[in-house]
Amino acid sequence: MSQLRRVEQELESHDVRVKLVTFDANFLARAYVQQTHLSWPLLVDAERSLYQAYGMLRATWWQLYRPSSIVKYLGLAARGVLPGKPGEDWNQLGGDVLIDPAGIVRLHFVSTGPHDRPPISRILKLVEQV
Amino acid sequence: MGSLEGKPAVAYELPDAAGHVHRMEDDRGHWLLLVFHRHLG
Numbered sequence: 001m002s003q004l005r006r007v008e009q010e011l012e013s014h015d016v017r018v019k020l021v022t023f024d025a026n027f028l029a030r031a032y033v034q035q036t037h038l039s040w041p042l043l044v045d046a047e048r049s050l051y052q053a054y055g056m057l058r059a060t061w062w063q064l065y066r067p068s069s070i071v072k073y074l075g076l077a078a079r080g081v082l083p084g085k086p087g088e089d090w091n092q093l094g095g096d097v098l099i100d101p102a103g104i105v106r107l108h109f110v111s112t113g114p115h116d117r118p119p120i121s122r123i124l125k126l127v128e129q130v
Numbered sequence: 131m132g133s134l135e136g137k138p139a140v141a142y143e144l145p146d147a148a149g150h151v152h153r154m155e156d157d158r159g160h161w162l163l164l165v166f167h168r169h170l171g
Binding site for chain 2: 001011018045092093
């Protein structure tokens with residue numbers, strides 16, 4: 001998310017609208033928006049219908065706890081970003097979908113691990129190509 | 131599931147955290163980046 005926020009103005013200059021999607025409950029979504037001062041809409045997909053429509057995966061135990069993931073968690077913790085609370089669904093993975101002005105999917109990125117995201121440069125390149 | 135690149139985007143109608151409803155069609159004519167979160171933690 002911090003990666004995206006760093007290029008917020010650049011995305012705006014290319015007329016890219018950003019919408020975040022969560023499966024968490026509405027009250028958690030509201031709290032998240034307040035805590036992070038999020039400027040983009042946070043859509044609540046409680047039924048996960050859009051997650052399923054775009055084939056977002058669920059993580060295996062190994063994907064969550066392999067050494068590279070643990071290193072990432074430690075790095076985040078060092079920056080004050082603590083892991084989720086017990087009871088949260090840690091297995092649902094995310095992803096990114098870039099849709100062009102005609103409504104055609106130009107990037108369909110399904111994360112294969114908790115920290116697997118496409119480079120922002122890839123998104124900007126796709127937008128700039130058209 | 132295979133890649134959906136080059137295919138029409140999936141239509142949706144979802145509320146945001148403030149309760150406003152967003153539809154896929156609202157953003158037609160603009161680029162749209164949908165960022166699917168893991169848990170908000």
